[in-house]
Amino acid sequence: MLDRQRIRHDLRVREVTVSAVSQISPSMRRITFSSPTLDDFLAPGPADHVKLFLPDEHGAINAPAVDAEGRLRRPEAPLISRDYTPRAWRAAEGGHEAQIDIDFVLHEGGPATNWARAAAVGDHLVIAGPRGSRTAPLEAARAVLIADATALPALARWLETLPGRTVIDVIVWGSDEADAEYLDVRLRTRIASLNWVPADAPSSALEDAVAGIDFETGTFVWAAGEASALIPVRRHLRGLETLDRRDLDVQGYWKRGVVALDHHAPLDPSDPE
Structure with a gap:
């Protein structure tokens, strides 16, 4: 861990x-x-x-x-x-x-x-x-960061906080391509690979993007955004033998149809922490 x-x-x-x-x-x-x-x-x-x-x-x-x-x-x-x-x-x-x-x-x-x-x-x-x-894992050799538009400010902070030796892969989903300018040139230099999943992509596009990553042992994963979309993502990540569950940080920032979601609530009550 x-x-x-x-x-x-x-x-x-x-x-x-x-x-x-x-x-x-x-x-x-x-x-x-x-x-x-x-x-x-x-x-x-x-x-x-x-x-x-x-x-x-x-x-x-x-x-x-x-x-x-x-x-x-x-x-x-x-x-x-x-x-x-x-x-x-x-x-x-x-x-x-x-x-x-x-x-x-x-x-x-x-x-x-x-x-x-x-x-x-x-x-x-x-x-x-x-x-x-909760501070960043400064000794992580690799990090995968997954965010929708509401999590872009936190994503930017992750890019600024993780040390230069950490290889960072990023997936942004559910956001218009025009919002890519939120990540300026300085931030983009920290990204080894960027997969921008557009807002009009099929509902399975986020899960497919995550499944396409080869998660190495010792990788840290942070994901945040719309809670429903993150449930299958977390299930996939928790099923990977190469990842320590304690190095997965998945947070529902909001949920479609729910007003003022408590992001401390379980992401998926059927799949407890």
């Missing part, structure tokens, strides 16, 4: 302000948040996530708070929240406050997409977490 450190963080809830908005690919919008509360922000794991608390139809943001004893206090009003990977963090410098970038996929709708489409400099949000991190 490859070594991956688990790190627990103090529970933090931060009020942040939009300081920049940019369209970085046809379906991906980057929102930069600034705040002095981000000075001690830590997210060393490539797939770390924070929880964004979004405004309701009246513009009110209902969010939890941390009391003096470090316990989380939830408001009585309903919470509207979604999980996102922090793409980058920058320390306060040159007159600007500490910043983080969050990349939003602009899909067919939903509270996060609708907020991101209309976001402007000066808008406010509340961000909580991350509660914990």
Whole structure:
């Protein structure tokens, strides 16, 4: 089993302000948040996530708070929240406050997409977490990374975090070819092979792409995206004798037909961990 450190963080809830908005690919919008509360922000794991608390139809943001004893206090009003990977963090410098970038996929709708489409400099949000991190396996000789559009920010972080000696194969599925520009030249130089499975490919295309890889002993595999599509992928990977199950990290970021999927829930209840 490859070594991956688990790190627990103090529970933090931060009020942040939009300081920049940019369209970085046809379906991906980057929102930069600034705040002095981000000075001690830590997210060393490539797939770390924070929880964004979004405004309701009246513009009110209902969010939890941390009391003096470090316990989380939830408001009585309903919470509207979604999980996102922090793409980058920058320390306060040159007159600007500490910043983080969050990349939003602009899909067919939903509270996060609708907020991101209309976001402007000066808008406010509340961000909580991350509660914990799991670091990259820095001694891995090879890694296979599998992502859909919602997992592209985490994929980019994996490409930045894994050491240069790690050979990296990448499969991206369910995304338009135009979104390939999200992975810039700097990131692409880290990829040994890239298989881009388009959004209109047959439902079996992802599984076929994974089955076409020769997984060597000691390979690390990370996969994230739409949960239903990843179930047969994980079953295939777990059946390979060359892979240690403890070196498989498969996460359902969302599930078709399910609102606000808890990505900590079992990917496939019929196939337990």
